[in-house]
Amino acid sequence: MADKKPKRNSSKYCYYDEQKAKRRKQKSRIRSQTPPLPHRSGTSTEELLLKRDSLKKQLQKFKHISRNGGNQHTEENRKRKYTDGKDGKQKRYSEDKSKNSHGQQSKSAPSKSNIEIASESEDEESIIEKRRIQRKQLLKKFNQSHDDNHSKNTESIIEKNNGGNDQKLTDANPTSAGETDDFTDMFSEKDDFKIKDLLKVDKNDFTNNSTLTDNWDDHEGYYKIRVGDVVNNRFTIKDTLGQGVFANVVRAQDNGQGNNYVAIKIIRNNELMYKTGLKEISILKEVNEADPENKYHCVQFLGHFMHKGHLCLVLESLHIDLRCVLKKYGKNHGLNMKAIISYSRQLLLALRLLKKVGIVHADIKPDNILVNERKNILKLCDFGSAAKIDENEPTPYLVSRYYRAPEIILGIPYKHGVDLWSSACTIYEMTTGKILFTGSSNNKMLKCFMDLKGKIPNKLIRKGKFKDQHFNYNYNFLLHKKDEFTGRDKLVEVTNINANRDLNNELRNCCKNMTDKEERKMTQLKDLLDKMLTLDSSQRYSVADCLKHPFVQDVLTK
Template sequence: MADSYNRHSQSKSTRYQHNEKDIMKSKSRRSKYSEQKYHHVEAKTPPLPTRSTSTLEELLQKRESLKKELKNIVKHSDTGSTKESKKRRHSKEDYAYEIISNKKTYKENEAKSNTYSKRKSFHESSPELDHTQADSEDEESIIELRRHLRKQLIEKFKGSHDTSSGSNESNNKDTSSPVEKSVKQVKSDDTHQNHNKQITDMFSEKDEFDSKSTTNNVTQNNNEANLTDNWDDADGYYKICIGDVINNRYTIKSILGQGVFANVVRAQDSIDGNDYVAIKIVRNNELMYKTSLKEIAILKEIREADPNNKYHCVQFYDHFMHKGHLCLLLESLHMDLRAVIKKYGKNHGINIKALMSYSRQLLLALRLLKKLGIIHADIKPDNILVNERKNVLKLCDFGSAAKSDDNEPTPYLVSRFYRAPEIILGVPYKHGVDIWSAACTIFEMATAKIMFTGSSNNKMLKCFMDLKGKFSSKLVKRGKFKDQHFNYNNNFLLHKKDEFTGREKVVEMSNININRDLLYELKKSYKNTFANEERKLAQLKDLLDKMTMLDSSQRISVSDCLKHPFILEELQKNASTK
């Protein structure tokens, strides 16, 4: 047993020895392999740089040498040309030149520069960081010093500008550096051009610009060449300023109004006895320009037909171009008829005597237009003017006027409240549309109320039928737009909103009853009238009935209107009293 145990132990020990040998061999192999692998990788990558062994004395010497080089650069730049200095303005050497040239600023910032130079010496002692950290930190320090120096130069400039204005230049000696001189020279030139400009630093982190100093308004100067667009607004209207001179002759005194086609101003003529004129400045638009040329042709025709200015159409003098706008020179009157009604006939209308005079003058103007074959097509109180004494009335604004043989059916001709039924239905129209509009205007003068107040063409037709009754089938069939308002049975189709849903619905109306009394409405405006005035109101009611016939072929003519008792009796009465 003991022998077998000894043999077993020996064999075990020999096994351990063999294992240890194998382990040592494998370790040696691994170490060799790892050494080979290490040497292989090390051969591919460059060795780490060795740290510099520069001493403090060497660094100080380098610093002194850099200072000497900077001084030499300063001397060289002083003798150099101004163009070369401008080219080197943003370089590091030029910045150093600026620091050294300004001795006071350099002394104040010497502590800062020492810290920066220490940083720089540290970077110089580390060659491996030469092109990374040194450059970035040095640039940051340069930017910081530049900002500080720039602010000081601006403050000095402000102080020198304030003190130099009150003292004699010969007694003040400029001891500033060349950089300060150049900066002061440039900025002093700017101050001569504009003394009110605020001095700001565009590189400053703070917003030093004054927002109040800038404005969007374009200043107009007649002595300078300006773009024509600056004289117009977004819609092409001329921007009117009181006091502006138009055509080197007419000074704008007030604004009379603005329409679809143009602005109208009142101006004073500096050549022709300082008389007042009205100038219609047409919008800067090709369509408006062409339309205004037609208006000029019509105004010239009226002027030739009425050289003595008897037939109550506004006088046309001349036309010219001003900053891209066609301008019409017209007779200046005091106020329009709508303003007269509001001022002298509020809630009750103007007096009967003035009403008869104004109606007669308006009809005389219409008679002249019919003689010339012209349809005004926009008669309303806004387009009728009166003089300062309020005894003369004149028809104006011929922008919508056209020849009677040169018209096409359009549903939106004439302002809606004064629009004749044939226009809404699309029936061919002639001078009768002006008679209808004149009747609406006369009624408004008498009552200070609008005769027909429909909010659309469809509701305007309903207003007509409330006063005059149903349209005849013959008239409706002639209409180009009849299907919008009548069905095949000639029943009226009223467009209205539903009370509950708010949606638009169509209501068919076969019977329409008259619910207005024109005489009652006229008498309501003239209370406590005398017998002769009541007779005149009855005559006016008869005249308005004939002027507002639904069928234009049955409507009274302008010549018959002038022969009507409402107009004619007044003339006979005046003749008998003389």
């Protein structure tokens, strides 16, 4: 062989030859253990080139198919994501996994991955359609069986009722036929889900449950009045009379005592108003106890009760208030002289009763004076602002603004004179049909007072707690105005204030074509109002003085 070398004669190299022989044997053993080389087929290069061209053509075909059908597969996959349940999640997971695996193999064999994706999507669509058809069939069978059971139950109940048994048809079947519409297909593509009425509340539950106060009150705490409601199991609400700061008032029929009409004052549902209502009850009881024969023209208090968290005061019912009488019979010209004298006398009698028991009404105005149906009896009502004479505290917003006395605005301690001032403003309004003082604020009200009566004395100003809001250190009046250009508030010092209104002319202009006796009465009325409208309350006419005045004492004859 070629590997063999010629033998050397020298013994020097014998040892090395033996070692080389051993190495050759080991190499031959290792070569025998290695696997043989792959056997090449006898294919030529031409055949390989033809195979490559055919593969290129197939790749172009699959690319064209994937471009056209790719959008459809993506839309279908989106639908599956929203419509399928747990099965859909698993399928999407498997699809994503398969897509990733195909994506990795796309470089080597993209044609096979496209074929597999298309076949899998078609199989899934067919399976989903079959399942939908099965579910629809099951739902139809369930609905038919449910309707048959419901019809059988209702027919049996109707037969029982016709047989003479006094049984009600309510709750015949706990699951009515209409409830079958609530069963929906959670895998359907249409969003036709319906909201179920989980709580079906009977209307009677609201009327009988007094703890559900939110359903009876508005956002300000007023009771929501419903005509026809029965309160306290006795009074049927017939009409709404009005609403004030503290309460709303209704006319109701007393089903317990001869179906007489009463007025119910329903106090607002909060703690402050509740305490004010309790105070009004105590004052009304004291006033009624001082007038057992009902001669002093204060409204009668009949009782009280609680309803839906509201304190309710039961009062004597009259026909209409004086404000409505003036709008109907005396707008812009006032009432006739006979009515003015009668109403003034009755109002002053009510003030005499309040002075007797030591109470200040503190809110006298036409709205709080009631008149009966015959229009010959007047009564004072609404004692929500009333207080004992020793409990009053200076506050600039007591009494409605147009009827507010100057001592209240200045912060001077007040007594019964504030009611006389308000009564004078009311009598003027009965005579002329117009409001006497129409200031838009306390500051403007003081200006109106001085336009009629002249400047307020410095001695009176010094006593005022709120004098610095309206007068400077020289006791000159500070008129609050708005700047014409900037619109900001500014103070204008008024040094000279003179009376520029004539009360006598104002009274006579509204009462034309008067007789001589009415002319004399008008002169007496002007004198009475002047003395009732004295700026200093210590020099103002008292109730007793007013009742002794000729305008009240002398009877108007024909």
